[in-house]
Amino acid sequence: MNVFQRLVGGALLRHRDFRLLLSGAAAGQLGSQVTLVALPLVAVLRLDASALQVGLLTAAETAAFLLVGLPAGAWVDRMRRLPVLIRADVVRCLAVGSIPLAAAAGVLTMAQLYLVALVTGVATVFFDVAHQSFLPQLLPRDQLVSGNGALETVRSSAQVAGPGLGGVLVQLLGAPIAMVADALGYLTSALLLLGIRSDEPRPEPAPGRSLRADIAEGLSFVLRQPLLRVIASATAASNFFSALLLAVQTVFWVRVLTLSPTAIGLLLSVSAVGGLAGALCAGPLARRFGQARLIWLSATVTSPFALLWPLSGRGAGALLFAAGSAVVLFGAVVYNVAQVSFRQVICPPALLGRMNATMRFLVWGTLPLGALAGGAVATAAGPRTALWICAAGFLVVPLPLVLSPLRRLRDLPGADERHGEPAEANPTR
Numbered sequence: 001m002n003v004f005q006r007l008v009g010g011a012l013l014r015h016r017d018f019r020l021l022l023s024g025a026a027a028g029q030l031g032s033q034v035t036l037v038a039l040p041l042v043a044v045l046r047l048d049a050s051a052l053q054v055g056l057l058t059a060a061e062t063a064a065f066l067l068v069g070l071p072a073g074a075w076v077d078r079m080r081r082l083p084v085l086i087r088a089d090v091v092r093c094l095a096v097g098s099i100p101l102a103a104a105a106g107v108l109t110m111a112q113l114y115l116v117a118l119v120t121g122v123a124t125v126f127f128d129v130a131h132q133s134f135l136p137q138l139l140p141r142d143q144l145v146s147g148n149g150a151l152e153t154v155r156s157s158a159q160v161a162g163p164g165l166g167g168v169l170v171q172l173l174g175a176p177i178a179m180v181a182d183a184l185g186y187l188t189s190a191l192l193l194l195g196i197r198s199d200e201p202r203p204e205p206a207p208g209r210s211l212r213a214d215i216a217e218g219l220s221f222v223l224r225q226p227l228l229r230v231i232a233s234a235t236a237a238s239n240f241f242s243a244l245l246l247a248v249q250t251v252f253w254v255r256v257l258t259l260s261p262t263a264i265g266l267l268l269s270v271s272a273v274g275g276l277a278g279a280l281c282a283g284p285l286a287r288r289f290g291q292a293r294l295i296w297l298s299a300t301v302t303s304p305f306a307l308l309w310p311l312s313g314r315g316a317g318a319l320l321f322a323a324g325s326a327v328v329l330f331g332a333v334v335y336n337v338a339q340v341s342f343r344q345v346i347c348p349p350a351l352l353g354r355m356n357a358t359m360r361f362l363v364w365g366t367l368p369l370g371a372l373a374g375g376a377v378a379t380a381a382g383p384r385t386a387l388w389i390c391a392a393g394f395l396v397v398p399l400p401l402v403l404s405p406l407r408r409l410r411d412l413p414g415a416d417e418r419h420g421e422p423a424e425a426n427p428t429r
Contacts (some may be wrong), residue, residue, distance in 0.1 A: 017196045018138050018147065024192035025131075026154045028089065031185020033162020033272075034169065034178060035096065037265050039113070040250035041175040042099065045261075047110055051383060055247040055375015060114045062243065062367035064121035065360055072125050073357020074214035077350065080200045081134035082193065088127035089190035095119040097183035103176030129360060133352035136344050138198055144341050152279035152337050159272030159329075167265015175261070218354025221347070222362070230404040231339050234299065234397055235363040238332070241393035243370030244377075244386060245309070249321075252383035257314050257321075267322050274326030278333030286338055290410030294338045296401035302331025306394035310387035328394065 043049035043057055076084055095116045102108040139147045169178035222228045253259045259267065278298075286294050308324030347355045377386040401407075 017198045020192050020196050021138065022150055022154055024189040025151055026158060027185045027188035027192065029155045029158035030162045031182035033158045034166035035182040037163050037166035037268060038170055038175045038178040041170055041261055043110065043113060044250055044254055046175055049110060051251045051378035052375040053110060054251055055371050057113055057117055058243060058247040058371035059368035060117035061121050062364060062371065063118060064125045065364035066368060068122055068125055069357055069361030069365060070215045071211060072129050073218050073354035074211050076126065076129050076133060076353035077214065080202050081130040082196060082200055084126055084130040085134065086190050086193050088123040089186045091123040092120045093183045093186035096179055099179050100176045108176065125360065129353055129357045132340065132356045136349065136352060137200060144344050146283060148337050148341050149279060149283045152282065152333050153276065156272060156275035156279040156333060159275050160269050163265040163268030163272065167262040170261035214354060218351060218358045221351055221355055222358045226405065230400050230406065232359060232362045234400045236366045238397045239363055240366040240370035241390050243367040244374035244390045247371040247374030248378045248383045248386045251378060252387065256383055257318050259318060267318060270322040271325030271329060274330035275333045278330040282334045282337035285334060291338050291342060292406050292409035292411055295335055296398060296406050298331040298334040299398040299401055302327050303394040303397055306391040309391055310384050
């Protein structure tokens with residue numbers, strides 16, 4: 001806890017409402033990491049799903065970012081964000097909780113898994129947009145990097161502990177019953193969020209403003225900002241290949257590497273250590289190298305380690321997969337802390353929901369496409385071939401960043417991390 005205090009800052013930990021937000025994030029993330037292991041194993045082990053069906057399931061989880069991503073931002077900007085967070089957690093709790101109930105009754109089908117994935121995906125869209133828009137209301141600008149770093153630390157810690165716990169629960173209780181942990185996580189998150197006392201005013205409706213006009217304003221803000229455009233393009237490419245990986249990895253582990261559920265959970269937990277390290281190091285690295293430089297440098301240095309995924313094998317060879325994931329995840333978390341904090345600083349508060357939703361639409365909209373591509377390639381040519389394509393894709397991801405104006409900057413315009421005031425961009429020395 002002392003290390004966490006030094007990295008996050010005592011002021012943040014004394015902020016009651018932020019502590020509740022952080023604790024809610026911890027509960028929800030821990031449960032969702034159990035489902036990361038359990039849900040595809042329900043499909044593969046319980047329902048004997050093919051690689052294409054697992055790809056469709058992964059696509060269903062993220063399709064909501066294409067279906068409702070843009071209007072979600074406009075709706076969130078018209079509502080108080082905290083009630084949106086609580087309702088989204090309740091919906092996800094009920095949806096995920098239906099899987100163990102259906103399994104116990106002997107009526108579980110792939111159709112239900114697809115439906116649950118879609119419903120939880122829609123709820124997650126609203127939760128994520130509202131969550132990123134709510135944080136700047138709780139914290140001053142000069143604490144946003146630390147706040148986002150703390151949230152990433154919690155998420156990465158859940159990625160370390162959750163999959164191992166999920167693997168053990170699947171091994172002992174079966175994959176469907178293990179998902180009870182996810183439902184309880186969402187319920188705990190909702191109860192913690194209910195305790196936040198922040199005085200959040202209801203946004204004043206703009207007379208005569210249509211939903212279409214609100215969406216267009218959010219799109220215009222993102223697309224007219226050169227640095228946001230390049231961040232969106234690189235992140236979209238990264239997410240496409242990340243979804244390809246998610247669609248393939250469980251089938252690869254079970255049917256090629258012949259790993260048990262416990263081993264799969266441990267592999268994911270070992271991989272997630274890289275993300276935890278990235279969350280803890282993001283703030284110090286930003287101060288050392290500069291926020292702009294860190295965005296392109298983190299992706300460029302860590303992406304080549306994706307080549308370890310298709311090179312992994314049975315037994316001890318599976319550790320190559322974990323090592324590759326740990327390094328890539330380290331870079332991804334450092335990248336996310338830097339670019340999300342930048343987005344929150346430069347955006348006017350009234351546009352936060354639409355800006356975050358537009359970015360989510362652009363960068364997460366590629367997830368279902370990547371998942372479908374992964375399932376199709378794995379079915380036609382095998383999961384290892386799909387992993388080679390994924391690794392090659394990660395090598396290309398940093399190119400938009402390296403070839404952009406970010407390459408010539410040290411710090412991002414509009415984000416002075418020390419004082420939270422707009423600042424001119426500093427060229428690289």
